[in-house]
Amino acid sequence: MPHDHAVQCIHDPVLVALSFLVSVLGSFTALQMAISIPAARTSAQRWQALLAAGAAMGGGAIWAMHFIAMLACRMEIPVAYDPGLTVLSAVFGIGACTIGLAIAGTGVFSWSKLVLAGTFMGLGVAGMHYTGMAAMRMPATTMYDTNIVAVSVLIAVVASTVALWLAFNLRGWAQMLGSALVMGVAVCGMHYTGMYAAHFMPTGEDAAVATAGGLVGEYLGMGVFAVSTLLLTTMLVMTMLRRQRRAAVTI
Amino acid sequence: MAEVELKIVSDHRDGLLIALGEVLVANRFLLLRHRRMNTDAGVLMSLVVQGPEANLLSLEEQLGTHWMVKSLEAGPYDPNATAPLTPPPAPVASASLPPASAPSVPAQTQAVASAGNGGADKKRIEALLPQVARDYPQIFGAVMGLERNMEPTQREASMRYVGARVGAWVYKRDFALGARLPLSDSIKHIALPAMRQLLPTELEGETLSTGSSPFCGMERSTAPQCHFLRGFLEGSLNECGYLGMVRVSEVACRANGSDSCKFVFHV
Numbered sequence: 001m002p003h004d005h006a007v008q009c010i011h012d013p014v015l016v017a018l019s020f021l022v023s024v025l026g027s028f029t030a031l032q033m034a035i036s037i038p039a040a041r042t043s044a045q046r047w048q049a050l051l052a053a054g055a056a057m058g059g060g061a062i063w064a065m066h067f068i069a070m071l072a073c074r075m076e077i078p079v080a081y082d083p084g085l086t087v088l089s090a091v092f093g094i095g096a097c098t099i100g101l102a103i104a105g106t107g108v109f110s111w112s113k114l115v116l117a118g119t120f121m122g123l124g125v126a127g128m129h130y131t132g133m134a135a136m137r138m139p140a141t142t143m144y145d146t147n148i149v150a151v152s153v154l155i156a157v158v159a160s161t162v163a164l165w166l167a168f169n170l171r172g173w174a175q176m177l178g179s180a181l182v183m184g185v186a187v188c189g190m191h192y193t194g195m196y197a198a199h200f201m202p203t204g205e206d207a208a209v210a211t212a213g214g215l216v217g218e219y220l221g222m223g224v225f226a227v228s229t230l231l232l233t234t235m236l237v238m239t240m241l242r243r244q245r246r247a248a249v250t251i
Numbered sequence: 252m253a254e255v256e257l258k259i260v261s262d263h264r265d266g267l268l269i270a271l272g273e274v275l276v277a278n279r280f281l282l283l284r285h286r287r288m289n290t291d292a293g294v295l296m297s298l299v300v301q302g303p304e305a306n307l308l309s310l311e312e313q314l315g316t317h318w319m320v321k322s323l324e325a326g327p328y329d330p331n332a333t334a335p336l337t338p339p340p341a342p343v344a345s346a347s348l349p350p351a352s353a354p355s356v357p358a359q360t361q362a363v364a365s366a367g368n369g370g371a372d373k374k375r376i377e378a379l380l381p382q383v384a385r386d387y388p389q390i391f392g393a394v395m396g397l398e399r400n401m402e403p404t405q406r407e408a409s410m411r412y413v414g415a416r417v418g419a420w421v422y423k424r425d426f427a428l429g430a431r432l433p434l435s436d437s438i439k440h441i442a443l444p445a446m447r448q449l450l451p452t453e454l455e456g457e458t459l460s461t462g463s464s465p466f467c468g469m470e471r472s473t474a475p476q477c478h479f480l481r482g483f484l485e486g487s488l489n490e491c492g493y494l495g496m497v498r499v500s501e502v503a504c505r506a507n508g509s510d511s512c513k514f515v516f517h518v
Contacts, residue, residue: 032428035428035429035430036428038429038430038431039427039428104430105430107431108430108431108432108433108493109430109431109432109433109436110433167429168429168430169429169430169432169436169440170429170440171425171426171428171429171440171441171444172425172444175429246424246425249420249423249424250384250420251380251381251383251384251416251417251420
């Protein structure tokens with residue numbers, strides 16, 4: 001379907017690279033928390049690990065990445081974001097990822113669990129993205145190529161499944177870094193494919209009216225910065241604690 | 252049906268009851284009652300169990316050679332006895348049982364019991380283990396030195412015990428985080444990489460094979476010699492606590508003339 005009058009979205013390469021970095025960082029933090037779920041000795045420990053991992057994945061790796069990538073998308077029209085839908089997109093991502101990680105981290109590992117968990121995670125990635133896209137307030141409507149949308153969801157599900165396999169099945173460096181990199185590919189791959197599927201058709205509406213009540217880039221940027229900083233701090237603290245714990249294991 | 256009271260001394264506080272319970276279940280014994288007392292040396296546990304007399308010998312052997320058990324004392328259960336739990340004065344593998352079911356104590360059980368009750372070997376083992384942790388994975392010099400200084404009758408059980416301690420430590424350090432894997436995946440993703448930290452090792456189906464074991468030595472023998480590696484593999488897989496009791500057999504050894512040493516896993 002030709003979209004000759006569609007508004008172009010030109011991506012800033014530095015912010016695109018940053019978005020991948022944040023998705024890998026968030027995935028690393030989340031998956032390192034998640035792999036301690038099976039070793040939890042009490043229900044409280046299990047819930048703590050699960051919720052922290054779900055928040056890091058849904059809120060950090062996916063949500064923060066999405067909005068850095070949206071800030072990277074330069075369009076000729078002003079864009080703001082509906083606060084309610086922006087929050088809902090984070091809740092959606094966190095919820096779906098928490099369920100996926102709970103499935104992967106429960107009981108003895110199996111292929112059926114892996115596929116189910118990967119599906120939840122992938123749908124969490126995609127659901128967050130398209131809810132976040134629905135939050136856009138601008139003098140344009142968004143139209144989607146459904147075939148490419150389907151491909152974007154498939155990318156998210158397949159890559160999430162591979163990342164979970166790496167994280168839960170393997171041990172050592174391949175587990176830690178490989179899973180984070182692959183999950184970063186899942187999140188970014190899904191997002192940029194989804195952006196490729198989207199076409200923004202101007203409506204001619206007054207820009208001030210169209211963006212009224214929405215969060216503008218500066219506020220969103222601050223929120224994303226805060227989340228990213230929290231992720232980085234958590235990752236560093238966790239890595240330090242793990243190293244200390246490893247050194248303290250007695251023979 | 253036999254009712255027996257087992258007194259077990261162990262260094263391990265965590266996971267002990269689960270591990271012992273798996274041995275009981277495997278031998279079709281029921282746990283009627285248990286008591287536990289923490290001591291400076293570790294844990295003293297009393298288990299009153301009931302099960303088929305025909306399996307009693309097997310149960311005692313498996314408990315006596317279990318890597319978590321320092322010493323084992325077995326005796327008939329007296330329901331009228333009200334004495335508090337106290338450490339056994341001289342841990343032996345098997346005490347007075349009813350004559351009809353009096354088993355002979357396997358030499359391996361006695362070897363482990365004496366290795367576990369403060370004998371010279373036990374002291375050497377405890378002195379060596381921190382050095383192993385510091386030098387890991389360059390440990391074979393020290394471990395083989397320990398093996399050479401052991402009494403031949405105690406060598407197998409003691410070296411398995413040392414291997415199990417090291418394997419459990421490696422698991423806790425490097426492999427504890429991740430999903431609960433079934434046995435075949437645990438062999439592939441835990442036992443194999445753990446063994447590869449020490450020696451070049453290959454996986455053939457569900458059998459680990461190495462052509463570089465230093466324990467085979469230059470002398471030929473009719474029995475497998477890689478007791479440390481057996482214990483190491485058992486320790487690395489049993490520490491997780493959810494596989495059941497994994498036992499490792501060395502089905503081929505270079506000391507017997509084979510090309511490589513092969514280890515198979517049973518639950």
